Amino acid sequence: MAAKRKVKAAKKNRAADILTAAEELIGERGFDAVSARDVAEKAGVNKALLFYYYESKEKLFDRVLERYHQSHYEALKVAFEEGGESRERFHRLIDAYFDFIAKNVRYARLMQGLVVSHSDRLEKLKKQLSPMFRWIEEVLGTLTPKTASLAPRHFYVSFSGMVINYFTYGPILEELWGADPLSPEAIDERRGHLHWMVDTLLDGLEKELKAQS
Amino acid sequence: MAAKRKVKAAKKNRAADILTAAEELIGERGFDAVSARDVAEKAGVNKALLFYYYESKEKLFDRVLERYHQSHYEALKVAFEEGGESRERFHRLIDAYFDFIAKNVRYARLMQGLVVSHSDRLEKLKKQLSPMFRWIEEVLGTLTPKTASLAPRHFYVSFSGMVINYFTYGPILEELWGADPLSPEAIDERRGHLHWMVDTLLDGLEKELKAQS
Amino acid sequence: MAAKRKVKAAKKNRAADILTAAEELIGERGFDAVSARDVAEKAGVNKALLFYYYESKEKLFDRVLERYHQSHYEALKVAFEEGGESRERFHRLIDAYFDFIAKNVRYARLMQGLVVSHSDRLEKLKKQLSPMFRWIEEVLGTLTPKTASLAPRHFYVSFSGMVINYFTYGPILEELWGADPLSPEAIDERRGHLHWMVDTLLDGLEKELKAQS
Amino acid sequence: MAAKRKVKAAKKNRAADILTAAEELIGERGFDAVSARDVAEKAGVNKALLFYYYESKEKLFDRVLERYHQSHYEALKVAFEEGGESRERFHRLIDAYFDFIAKNVRYARLMQGLVVSHSDRLEKLKKQLSPMFRWIEEVLGTLTPKTASLAPRHFYVSFSGMVINYFTYGPILEELWGADPLSPEAIDERRGHLHWMVDTLLDGLEKELKAQS
DNA sequence: GATGAATGAGTATTCATTCAT
DNA sequence: TATGAATGAATACTCATTCAT
Numbered sequence: 029m030a031a032k033r034k035v036k037a038a039k040k041n042r043a044a045d046i047l048t049a050a051e052e053l054i055g056e057r058g059f060d061a062v063s064a065r066d067v068a069e070k071a072g073v074n075k076a077l078l079f080y081y082y083e084s085k086e087k088l089f090d091r092v093l094e095r096y097h098q099s100h101y102e103a104l105k106v107a108f109e110e111g112g113e114s115r116e117r118f119h120r121l122i123d124a125y126f127d128f129i130a131k132n133v134r135y136a137r138l139m140q141g142l143v144v145s146h147s148d149r150l151e152k153l154k155k156q157l158s159p160m161f162r163w164i165e166e167v168l169g170t171l172t173p174k175t176a177s178l179a180p181r182h183f184y185v186s187f188s189g190m191v192i193n194y195f196t197y198g199p200i201l202e203e204l205w206g207a208d209p210l211s212p213e214a215i216d217e218r219r220g221h222l223h224w225m226v227d228t229l230l231d232g233l234e235k236e237l238k239a240q241s
Numbered sequence: 242m243a244a245k246r247k248v249k250a251a252k253k254n255r256a257a258d259i260l261t262a263a264e265e266l267i268g269e270r271g272f273d274a275v276s277a278r279d280v281a282e283k284a285g286v287n288k289a290l291l292f293y294y295y296e297s298k299e300k301l302f303d304r305v306l307e308r309y310h311q312s313h314y315e316a317l318k319v320a321f322e323e324g325g326e327s328r329e330r331f332h333r334l335i336d337a338y339f340d341f342i343a344k345n346v347r348y349a350r351l352m353q354g355l356v357v358s359h360s361d362r363l364e365k366l367k368k369q370l371s372p373m374f375r376w377i378e379e380v381l382g383t384l385t386p387k388t389a390s391l392a393p394r395h396f397y398v399s400f401s402g403m404v405i406n407y408f409t410y411g412p413i414l415e416e417l418w419g420a421d422p423l424s425p426e427a428i429d430e431r432r433g434h435l436h437w438m439v440d441t442l443l444d445g446l447e448k449e450l451k452a453q454s
Numbered sequence: 455m456a457a458k459r460k461v462k463a464a465k466k467n468r469a470a471d472i473l474t475a476a477e478e479l480i481g482e483r484g485f486d487a488v489s490a491r492d493v494a495e496k497a498g499v500n501k502a503l504l505f506y507y508y509e510s511k512e513k514l515f516d517r518v519l520e521r522y523h524q525s526h527y528e529a530l531k532v533a534f535e536e537g538g539e540s541r542e543r544f545h546r547l548i549d550a551y552f553d554f555i556a557k558n559v560r561y562a563r564l565m566q567g568l569v570v571s572h573s574d575r576l577e578k579l580k581k582q583l584s585p586m587f588r589w590i591e592e593v594l595g596t597l598t599p600k601t602a603s604l605a606p607r608h609f610y611v612s613f614s615g616m617v618i619n620y621f622t623y624g625p626i627l628e629e630l631w632g633a634d635p636l637s638p639e640a641i642d643e644r645r646g647h648l649h650w651m652v653d654t655l656l657d658g659l660e661k662e663l664k665a666q667s
Numbered sequence: 668m669a670a671k672r673k674v675k676a677a678k679k680n681r682a683a684d685i686l687t688a689a690e691e692l693i694g695e696r697g698f699d700a701v702s703a704r705d706v707a708e709k710a711g712v713n714k715a716l717l718f719y720y721y722e723s724k725e726k727l728f729d730r731v732l733e734r735y736h737q738s739h740y741e742a743l744k745v746a747f748e749e750g751g752e753s754r755e756r757f758h759r760l761i762d763a764y765f766d767f768i769a770k771n772v773r774y775a776r777l778m779q780g781l782v783v784s785h786s787d788r789l790e791k792l793k794k795q796l797s798p799m800f801r802w803i804e805e806v807l808g809t810l811t812p813k814t815a816s817l818a819p820r821h822f823y824v825s826f827s828g829m830v831i832n833y834f835t836y837g838p839i840l841e842e843l844w845g846a847d848p849l850s851p852e853a854i855d856e857r858r859g860h861l862h863w864m865v866d867t868l869l870d871g872l873e874k875e876l877k878a879q880s
Numbered sequence: 881g882a883t884g885a886a887t888g889a890g891t892a893t894t895c896a897t898t899c900a901t
Numbered sequence: 902t903a904t905g906a907a908t909g910a911a912t913a914c915t916c917a918t919t920c921a922t
Binding site for chain 1: 269270271273274350351353354356357358359363366367370371374375378388389390391394395398399401402403404405406407409410411412413414415416417418430431432433434437438441442444445
Binding site: 487572579580584601604611614615616617625631651654655657 | 696697776777780782784785792796797800801814815816817820821831832833835837838839840842858863868870
């Protein structure tokens with residue numbers, strides 16, 4: 029049994045190696061700039077093996093995304109549903125969002141590249157994101173007034189922009205910024221910004237709700 | 242003379258045709274997914290002509306970007322420097338930003354793809370964006386408190402995220418959104434959202450400044 | 455087992471086919487006039503295979519040269535080091551040189567094109583030829599006097615010119631020559647010429663050495 | 668009249684500029700490595716002008732060669748026919764050959780590339796070289812015995828190899844040679860080698876003639 | 881499972897050449 | 902004469918994918 033375990037532990041999981049390699053490369057360079065050869069080399073396997081395990085480059089990349097989407101969605105849900113008072117929950121939600129992206133900057137880059145890609149990939153993306161978007165709309169629904177321009181969807185887009193773009197535009201601003209935007213201190217600073225945003229905007233929304241009623 | 246003019250007007254300007262074709266295609270599919278052949282076909286010219294006028298695909302794409310950056314920057318400056326009371330000027334600024342992107346959705350898509358691209362292109366982008374970023378930092382500097390997380394750079398990233406991502410993530414959300422996010426009505430609604438954001442956040446900042454003094 | 459052998463013998467060695475095709479074409483037309491497509495077609499393989507095996511056209515051509523240089527150098531060494539009296543050894547040396555070129559006229563043509571090619575290729579050539587040149591200088595060193603214009607290097611250039619140019623200029627002179635300079639008879643005649651040269655020049659050198667001492 | 672002269676002197680002779688540019692480039696890089704664009708740029712004229720004056724790149728290159736062949740042939744003839752005793756004339760002939768090539772190293776390089784080029788160019792070359800070869804055969808005919816391997820054609824090939832290859836192989840040997848083979852001193856040294864060769868071989872031939880009679 | 885070999889369709893770019901002006 | 906614009910064909914090389922072993 030011990031022997032078997034050792035064997036199992038030593039056993040190379042090439043399928044997983046490939047997935048990891050793909051994930052890293054796509055995150056760094058974007059979809060179109062990564063070739064099957066690149067992935068195979070990085071994973072240390074034969075090129076043909078990609079196709080054996082994942083059928084096509086496209087499907088391999090789909091798998092990379094799926095994994096990300098799922099863990100992203102779950103991170104948000106766990107954070108929000110942990111209980112507590114409403115405002116507290118939203119702070120936890122934005123923290124979860126921000127932390128997930130901070131830990132997976134490659135995911136942010138990948139998404140950014142994806143949303144401007146051609147139709148086939150977009151269609152898939154729509155389907156994959158839809159449950160998370162529905163859930164967030166529902167969650168935010170309780171505290172926004174009827175005004176169309178204050179509907180949950182707008183806050184969703186605004187906050188996801190604030191979070192994601194920090195990580196994708198940040199590196200560009202590095203020199204102008206005066207410090208590495210991905211350093212722990214800078215990340216904390218940004219987190220502070222986001223919490224101030226949440227507070228200020230929740231205050232504003234509360235005022236609106238009062239005025240409407 | 243009139244005849245001559247007509248002839249002149251009818252004169253084919255292939256260089257411009259190529260630039261336009263490139264602009265449209267890149268905006269739709271992103272840089273890497275556009276080939277020289279695609280551009281030539283769309284422009285209705287011989288592939289080799291593209292190299293005759295622009296030397297390389299890369300340089301052609303640079304030209305596309307330059308044009309955009311410049312008109313973007315100018316639109317913002319004109320809007321802000323027109324005078325008026327501070328809050329009014331910021332509303333005009335956000336309007337200018339939003340309108341420019343709304344009229345040039347392809348530019349938004351292009352930028353989104355760019356920020357996650359490989360190093361050579363990124364380096365160029367940094368240089369090109371730097372003056373605008375500097376200017377915005379200066380402009381916002383007057384109304385933010387000393388707190389690091391409320392520094393101009395954070396509001397720049399936040400607002401650019403709110404504006405740009407509406408147009409790049411919007412299409413993905415179309416079905417979930419329930420309406421075309423690029424329709425005039427939806428665009429007006431989003432504009433309303435942004436103005437509410439500006440007002441609410443300026444209120445918040447004023448409160449902070451008072452508290453600090 | 456015999457069957458197996460047959461199978462093995464029948465096995466296609468495309469890498470070798472490509473090398474052979476390249477060698478033949480370059481020898482006929484010179485480096486620059488041979489395209490990757492030409493080589494692939496002659497070898498009866500897909501163009502991409504050429505890059506699969508040899509990375510680049512340049513490297514493929516390098517391999518062709520390497521093979522030639524090596525066997526050329528070895529042929530000379532074997533001939534000279536076989537022993538015997540000095541004059542006998544030089545006759546064997548010139549025979550080996552001449553025979554090698556006669557059997558590999560394409561190599562002569564190839565070299566002739568190479569020496570007038572651009573810098574990258576020249577640099578490589580220098581490195582590849584240097585051991586053979588050093589060795590020949592050493593070998594000739596024993597029988598030339600101190601006079602600079604009778605230094606080994608001059609005899610090396612002179613004899614290599616006599617040998618190589620017969621095969622490269624020969625075909626041009628064919629019609630004027632009155633017979634095919636590559637026919638066995640013509641080749642024997644040329645060999646006679648070279649041996650007469652060797653004898654006459656060795657006589658001359660001996661006289662010089664005596665005069666100097 | 669003076670005015671007219673000035674105008675004439677100032678008048679640009681583009682056709683000649685093109686020919687000169689072509690000559691220099693071909694001599695440096697060989698035929699196939701020179702493009703019409705290269706020539707036009709070096710000559711400082713529009714690419715289309717090459718075709719206006721010379722019809723095609725091939726014909727332009729032909730003209731370059733013609734000029735060379737003609738002046739080469741003439742240099743040899745003048746040197747030999749100047750009179751004097753036989754041996755003296757041959758020394759003058761080899762001097763003329765050597766000097767011409769030394770002054771036109773590019774011609775040597777060009778020829779070396781040509782003799783290994785494909786058929787069209789070779790055919791032309793044959794026709795162009797034929798009168799000179801005939802003449803040399805005739806000139807040498809007086810002092811060679813009947814022996815086939817001592818026929819004029821062999822000495823022609825041998826000496827042209829000795830002369831030309833010094834200039835084409837020389838640069839390759841530069842580092843091994845220990846000095847620049849194209850420096851005036853090295854060139855004089857080589858000239859010495861050639862004259863020693865002429866003397867030694869003429870001595871040898873005389874001995875043969877005596878033996879035969 | 882895993883691999884080396886093989887390929888057809890594609891890439892950006894350069895070429896000699898033509899032509900209207 | 903001279904040129905800018907235009908093109909069809911070629912260049913070396915890369916791609917995702919297949920397949921026999």
